[in-house]
Amino acid sequence: MFGKKEAVVSTKNIETIIGPSVRVEGNFTGEGDLIIEGMLIGTLNTKNNLKIGSSAVVEATVKANNAFIAGRIKGNVTIKGRLEITSSAVIVGDIKAAILSIESGALIQGNVAMPFNEPKHDEHRPNPKKEVKRTENELAEGKLLES
Amino acid sequence: MYLYIYDSFLSDKKYSDLLSQIEKRVTDLGIKGRIARLSILKNMKELITDGIKSGVQTVVVIGNAQTFAKVINIVAGLEVVLGLIPVENDNKIAKMLGVPPKLLACDVIASRIIKKIDLGLINGHFFVGQAEINDANVLIEYDGYNVRPTTANNNITIYNFADRSIIPNSTPVDGVLEVVITPMKSGVFGKKNITGTILPFSKIKISAEDEEQVSILTDEQVIMKTPAEISVAPQKLRVIVGPERCFE
Numbered sequence: 001m002f003g004k005k006e007a008v009v010s011t012k013n014i015e016t017i018i019g020p021s022v023r024v025e026g027n028f029t030g031e032g033d034l035i036i037e038g039m040l041i042g043t044l045n046t047k048n049n050l051k052i053g054s055s056a057v058v059e060a061t062v063k064a065n066n067a068f069i070a071g072r073i074k075g076n077v078t079i080k081g082r083l084e085i086t087s088s089a090v091i092v093g094d095i096k097a098a099i100l101s102i103e104s105g106a107l108i109q110g111n112v113a114m115p116f117n118e119p120k121h122d123e124h125r126p127n128p129k130k131e132v133k134r135t136e137n138e139l140a141e142g143k144l145l146e147s
Numbered sequence: 148m149y150l151y152i153y154d155s156f157l158s159d160k161k162y163s164d165l166l167s168q169i170e171k172r173v174t175d176l177g178i179k180g181r182i183a184r185l186s187i188l189k190n191m192k193e194l195i196t197d198g199i200k201s202g203v204q205t206v207v208v209i210g211n212a213q214t215f216a217k218v219i220n221i222v223a224g225l226e227v228v229l230g231l232i233p234v235e236n237d238n239k240i241a242k243m244l245g246v247p248p249k250l251l252a253c254d255v256i257a258s259r260i261i262k263k264i265d266l267g268l269i270n271g272h273f274f275v276g277q278a279e280i281n282d283a284n285v286l287i288e289y290d291g292y293n294v295r296p297t298t299a300n301n302n303i304t305i306y307n308f309a310d311r312s313i314i315p316n317s318t319p320v321d322g323v324l325e326v327v328i329t330p331m332k333s334g335v336f337g338k339k340n341i342t343g344t345i346l347p348f349s350k351i352k353i354s355a356e357d358e359e360q361v362s363i364l365t366d367e368q369v370i371m372k373t374p375a376e377i378s379v380a381p382q383k384l385r386v387i388v389g390p391e392r393c394f395e
Contacts, residue, residue: 019328
């Protein structure tokens with residue numbers, strides 16, 4: 001998602017930036033992409049992408065679609081899609097994400113959970129109808145060859 | 148029917164040539180209308196409301212940034228279209244609307260591209276461009292959370308529309324305003340800006356953290372005081388814009 005280039009949070013779609021000289025307190029809800037470089041205390045919710053920069057300090061429960069974390073978080077983090085944690089990140093709290101990437105050096109104190117949907121066995125089994133047809137065809141071809 | 152309002156400062160002799168050229172141009176373009184001149188005895192609100200009663204549908208104001216800041220507060224929400232003819236070259240509002248200065252603005256008025264734009268509302272006073280607070284210790288209250296600058300020197304600007312270099316997707320037709328908080332740091336070569344904060348909103352309250360009231364300058368013209376309630380008035384102004392405007 002963000003990779004080394006941090007491509008997902010493109011400056012074109014950025015709607016909210018909390019800069020390093022700002023302190024936000026309360027229940028913060030953002031609609032668009034969100035970048036935090038400052039301080040946030042309370043709760044943080046966004047339906048889009050979230051980037052927590054290396055200078056950011058977040059004391060909040062965090063919910064986002066995708067996230068890139070390089071700063072400090074004290075609180076539980078729930079990410080619907082992909083979560084990327086860099087070496088400078090410090091997270092004290094439980095993490096839940098569908099896809100997770102952790103760079104060596106990152107500090108995490110808490111449980112890490114990834115929702116695991118076991119694939120149904122039937123999905124990998126060939127369609128029995130098709131199998132029967134093929135068998136019938138093969139049989140017919142076999143009969144023709146025999147005659 | 149068009150109503151042309153000349154600001155009072157245009158009675159100065161140095162503008163007489165320009166005004167006669169504008170009058171000739173609007174006649175050539177077939178958009179001639181009634182002319183009203185502002186003076187100590189005639190105020191803008193009176194002229195516009197009288198004009199609307201007698202069937203005026205388009206009010207064209209000839210003047211400077213101060214004239215436009217004034218007229219916006221009168222025509223906002225009324226069933227008239229506003230046109231602007233700036234007599235100065237560096238008018239920010241006109242630039243945003245894509246209206247060139249002086250005589251060239253007449254062609255834009257004649258083309259009649261009409262857009263409904265948002266306005267900012269601060270303590271009952273409309274602004275079209277921005278409201279600015281310099282170097283003040285303030286608290287910004289949103290619905291559910293509040294924001295405080297943590298450094299001593301900050302520029303706090305509330306934008307209806309901003310230069311694309313400040314807010315990449317800024318437009319006066321999106322139904323939101325943006326607070327931009329920019330810390331000012333003194334360096335060897337004077338003050339310099341560092342990474343700022345951009346927070347969109349539809350309604351906020353700004354109050355001073357200290358006992359003294361803080362001044363808020365709207366559209367570089369009118370000074371308001373804290374505590375201030377600032378909200379967006381979506382699609383409040385019908386205005387004639389040019390093809391070079393800064394938004395879709």
